[in-house]
Amino acid sequence: MTTYSHSRVSIYDNCPYQYKLRYIDKKKPEISTTIEAFMGDMVHQSLEDLYKRKKFQQRIAKASLIKFFRNLWAKNYSSDILIVKEDQGLTENNYRKMGEKFLLDYFERMKPFEEFTILGLETQDRMTLPDGNQWHVRIDKLGCDNDGNYFVCDYKTNARMKDQEEADQDRQLAMYSIWVKDKFKDAKSVKLVWHMLAFDKDAISERTDEQLEKLQNEIVEKIKEIENAKEFPTNVTALCNYCGFKSECPSFKHQAELEKIESVEEFKEDEGVKLVDEFAETKKNLSELNKKEDELKEKLIVYAKQFGIDIVYGSNMKTSVKEIEKVVLPEDKKELINFLKENGMWDEISMINFMGFQSRILKGQLDEVKDKVEIVKDFRLSLSKRKDTGDE
Ligand code: SF4
Numbered sequence: 001m002t003t004y005s006h007s008r009v010s011i012y013d014n015c016p017y018q019y020k021l022r023y024i025d026k027k028k029p030e031i032s033t034t035i036e037a038f039m040g041d042m043v044h045q046s047l048e049d050l051y052k053r054k055k056f057q058q059r060i061a062k063a064s065l066i067k068f069f070r071n072l073w074a075k076n077y078s079s080d081i082l083i084v085k086e087d088q089g090l091t092e093n094n095y096r097k098m099g100e101k102f103l104l105d106y107f108e109r110m111k112p113f114e115e116f117t118i119l120g121l122e123t124q125d126r127m128t129l130p131d132g133n134q135w136h137v138r139i140d141k142l143g144c145d146n147d148g149n150y151f152v153c154d155y156k157t158n159a160r161m162k163d164q165e166e167a168d169q170d171r172q173l174a175m176y177s178i179w180v181k182d183k184f185k186d187a188k189s190v191k192l193v194w195h196m197l198a199f200d201k202d203a204i205s206e207r208t209d210e211q212l213e214k215l216q217n218e219i220v221e222k223i224k225e226i227e228n229a230k231e232f233p234t235n236v237t238a239l240c241n242y243c244g245f246k247s248e249c250p251s252f253k254h255q256a257e258l259e260k261i262e263s264v265e266e267f268k269e270d271e272g273v274k275l276v277d278e279f280a281e282t283k284k285n286l287s288e289l290n291k292k293e294d295e296l297k298e299k300l301i302v303y304a305k306q307f308g309i310d311i312v313y314g315s316n317m318k319t320s321v322k323e324i325e326k327v328v329l330p331e332d333k334k335e336l337i338n339f340l341k342e343n344g345m346w347d348e349i350s351m352i353n354f355m356g357f358q359s360r361i362l363k364g365q366l367d368e369v370k371d372k373v374e375i376v377k378d379f380r381l382s383l384s385k386r387k388d389t390g391d392e
Contacts, residue, residue: 001132002227003126003133003134003136004134004135004219005135005136005138006171008023008136009226011023013222014235014237014239015234015237015239015240015243016229016232016234017249018234018245020232021245021248024232027245027248029243029244030244030246031081031244032080032081034081034083035081035082035083035095036157036242038076039096039099039157040155042069042072042073042076043069043099043102043157043197044122044140046065046072046099046103047103047106048121048122048140050065050113051113051141052121054113054118055118060111062107065104066104069100070100073099077092082242083095084242099157102197103197105200106195106197106200116144116149116151118141118142119142119143119144120141121140121141121142122138122139122140123138123142124136124138125179127179129216129219129223130217130220131224133220135175135179137175137176139176140154140155141153141155142180144184144187148186149187149188149190150177150180150190150191151191151193152180153193153194154173154192155195156198157197158196159198161198161201162196164203164205167203167204167205168205170192170194170205171215171218171219173193173194174192174205175215175219177190177192177207181209189206190207191205192206192207234249234250240252255386258270258273279383280383303321304321310323337350
């Protein structure tokens with residue numbers, strides 16, 4: 001049996017290939033962490049320390065909180081931490097100051113830190129799922145009040161505010177509330193609280209038992225999907241900038257190799273660079289030629305009409321210019337299709353919408369006809385601009 005967690009399942013959802021590298025091949029990422037994750041970690045540890053001091057009746061002050069944060073930062077910061085937005089002028093200092101601001105705002109809003117009785121800080125446990133797998137539980141701050149209300153709190157340093165819909169859909173804290181209800185039988189309610197530190201606001205949600213059961217079943221289904229997966233495709237998104245496996249990823253391996261090249265000459269000599277440059281040039285020429293072909297067709301039609309001819313002669317070739325009739329289908333085809341069906345003409349002249357058919361088969365939505373077709377491997381090539389050229 002395996003221990004799953006919110007982050008493990010999220011990695012699979014975001015990029016199955018990254019999941020495979022991390023959890024199946026057990027590869028180590030090439031970067032220690034990102035500055036965003038590092039800052040979040042330092043903020044978490046500072047708030048954990050603050051609540052511990054409170055528990056032991058030690059003095060709590062803004063200055064000592066910031067001092068703790070700064071010392072922790074200085075002790076743990078290393079130059080291999082990835083700053084993705086360095087090209088936008090952001091430095092370690094900017095993130096450290098952001099962390100300080102988050103802590104100061106939180107301090108002002110939450111003092112004297114008696115929102116409820118603290119039951120646990122950075123709580124770590126495991127719960128058993130109905131399929132026998134384990135689910136990792138890690139709660140930043142767990143508390144309760146005298147009325148049997150429990151609070152599962154998470155500190156978020158994200159630059160995007162969680163709206164109510166997102167909070168109500170979030171599975172991480174919802175899964176933890178299953179654990180709370182199981183551990184604390186007196187729990188009348190479990191409130192899920194995200195302290196959105198960048199906005200000095202909280203997002204709050206609560207789930208019914210039915211919703212939690214549904215969520216748990218969905219998680220079990222997701223785990224089944226992960227465990228049965230045979231293919232782990234890459235999924236290139238903006239999150240790739242934060243991925244620690246770029247040099248092992250088929251979508252970035254070549255780029256990583258090119259980055260090691262120092263001279264422009266050597267770069268231009270790379271076989272892949274040459275092929276893509278030639279492919280791009282050919283596509284450009286083809287598109288210009290297509291445009292040119294359309295223009296010439298127009299001109300030939302005008303010429304043929306002007307002189308009342310239907311064949312125009314060149315040096316070695318001739319072009320026939322014949323006026324023909326063609327059918328234009330109405331935008332709303334329902335009425336036409338019904339008419340064809342009702343009059344027994346549909347079977348003879350209708351065609352399969354191949355793209356829709358293919359997409360539904362590949363998505364597993366037409367399994368009943370899957371064995372009537374053959375599924376083979378093919379390649380699709382698409383050309384797009386490199387984002388790092390600064391052209392976009
Ligand atoms: S770089 Fe992107 S596509 Fe490649 S493994 Fe990482 S997340 Fe997946």
